[in-house]
Amino acid sequence: MSPDVIVVGAGAIGTAIAYQLAKAGVKVMVFERAQVGGGATGASAGMIQINPDRNTPSSVSALEAESARLFPALATELLDRTGMDIGYRAAPLLHLALRDDEEPQLRAHRAWQVEHGVAVAWVDRSAALDLEPMLNPDIHGALYYPDNRQLMPRDLARALARAAVDLGAVLREGAAIDRLLTDGDRVIGVAIGDEAVQAGDVVIANGAWASAWSGALHAPIPVRPVRGQMVALRSTATALRNVVSSLEGYILAKPDGSTYVGTTVEEAGYDARPTAAGIAGLLATVPRLTPRLADATFVSAWAGLRPATSDGLPLLGRLPGWRGVTIAAGHFRAGILLAPITGEVIADLLLRRGPRLHLDAFDPARFLVRAA
Numbered sequence: 001m002s003p004d005v006i007v008v009g010a011g012a013i014g015t016a017i018a019y020q021l022a023k024a025g026v027k028v029m030v031f032e033r034a035q036v037g038g039g040a041t042g043a044s045a046g047m048i049q050i051n052p053d054r055n056t057p058s059s060v061s062a063l064e065a066e067s068a069r070l071f072p073a074l075a076t077e078l079l080d081r082t083g084m085d086i087g088y089r090a091a092p093l094l095h096l097a098l099r100d101d102e103e104p105q106l107r108a109h110r111a112w113q114v115e116h117g118v119a120v121a122w123v124d125r126s127a128a129l130d131l132e133p134m135l136n137p138d139i140h141g142a143l144y145y146p147d148n149r150q151l152m153p154r155d156l157a158r159a160l161a162r163a164a165v166d167l168g169a170v171l172r173e174g175a176a177i178d179r180l181l182t183d184g185d186r187v188i189g190v191a192i193g194d195e196a197v198q199a200g201d202v203v204i205a206n207g208a209w210a211s212a213w214s215g216a217l218h219a220p221i222p223v224r225p226v227r228g229q230m231v232a233l234r235s236t237a238t239a240l241r242n243v244v245s246s247l248e249g250y251i252l253a254k255p256d257g258s259t260y261v262g263t264t265v266e267e268a269g270y271d272a273r274p275t276a277a278g279i280a281g282l283l284a285t286v287p288r289l290t291p292r293l294a295d296a297t298f299v300s301a302w303a304g305l306r307p308a309t310s311d312g313l314p315l316l317g318r319l320p321g322w323r324g325v326t327i328a329a330g331h332f333r334a335g336i337l338l339a340p341i342t343g344e345v346i347a348d349l350l351l352r353r354g355p356r357l358h359l360d361a362f363d364p365a366r367f368l369v370r371a372a
């Protein structure tokens with residue numbers, strides 16, 4: 001039987017959309033060319049942090065705040081429905097000023113974040129060390145974000161997929177979509193080799209690969225891959241109580257007992273392999289930020305491709321010039337945080353429910369306007 005909606009890609013975004021649609025009684029089919037959460041999602045640190053690395057307010061801040069608000073209920077809901085714990089935990093963050101001259105910039109950063117409702121305080125060196133005894137005692141001070149959270153990102157995608165399937169969705173892993181099927185100005189389905197599957201709506205949610213449909217549909221989908229590398233360590237020292245970050249990178253203890261060190265931000269095309277220079281750079285930050293972790297042992301390294309857009313904002317909405325096709329991609333460094341709200345707003349759109357947030361800033365048509 002034909003599904004009502006086809007979702008292309010089973011990362012955090014595609015699975016969140018599939019779950020919300022399945023919950024609303026829509027017949028959904030999800031196509032994933034590898035495994036659930038095997039793209040950027042599985043490579044991610046899983047921090048639930050509003051305004052990561054942003055020096056100025058952005059129109060995505062409100063979306064992030066709303067998504068963060070949705071997480072506690074979603075984590076409980078997924079546990080109840082699937083028995084899967086997504087590792088959603090408190091993860092207060094200390095963003096360090098390693099030198100005195102970093103303080104003014106961090107204080108400015110704090111000022112606009114407070115205006116946007118983020119809980120963040122400036123703490124001096126001794127207060128920072130009280131909060132996190134593992135810190136390098138030579139730091140100058142830190143911004144402290146007490147309300148930040150984290151989770152295990154691949155488990156989030158798996159739990160969303162499982163919950164969607166339990167509600168009747170069909171998940172096809174190892175199924176790469178080759179083409180979108182069209183009829184006039186309408187996208188009517190997808191093709192895998194000789195197999196065609198038709199649906200009333202297709203949702204493009206294949207992350208850094210979303211631009212693949214741009215040529216055939218003659219529509220601008222300016223999503224490109226931006227590589228991020230990560231290292232996992234294991235330590236016998238006491239676990240970090242906080243996420244520790246700085247301009248050089250971040251270190252966090254994960255619910256599975258490992259410690260992640262991230263990350264790079266690199267234009268490396270579709271090459272998702274970690275490199276010697278990338279790993280070396282990450283490992284060098286460990287003794288600088290948390291000297292007591294210098295004896296931690298190396299477990300693994302990996303990289304993922306973040307879906308970045310040319311204006312830094314995600315694409316959420318109908319693809320211009322076409323009926324039957326919606327895009328949800330380009331979440332760059334915040335796709336785990338933004339998964340719950342993306343699932344809800346895309347389901348609202350497809351079900352013609354009133355929008356709960358203004359999505360104009362994320363309208364995929366904005367690139368068409370610029371091109372004109």
Ligand SMILES: Cc1cc2nc3c(=O)[nH]c(=O)nc-3n(C[C@H](O)[C@H](O)[C@H](O)COP(=O)(O)OP(=O)(O)OC[C@H]3O[C@@H](n4cnc5c(N)ncnc54)[C@H](O)[C@@H]3O)c2cc1C
Pocket residue numbers: 008009010011012013014031032033034035036037038039040041042043044045046047048049175176177178205206207208209227228229230262263303304305306307328329330331332333334335336337338
């Ligand atoms: C190192 C690193 C750290 C990060 N840390 C954080 C963080 O702490 N917090 C946060 O919020 N975000 C973080 N991010 C960003 C976050 O991971 C991404 O924004 C998010 O995972 C994007 O999700 P997605 O579902 O759009 O893409 P993906 O997870 O990449 O999923 C897209 C899926 O589509 C599939 N696909 C591609 N083409 C096809 C096709 N033709 N047919 C079928 N399937 C296809 C892929 O196999 C893939 O599984 C991080 C990213 C990286 C790399």
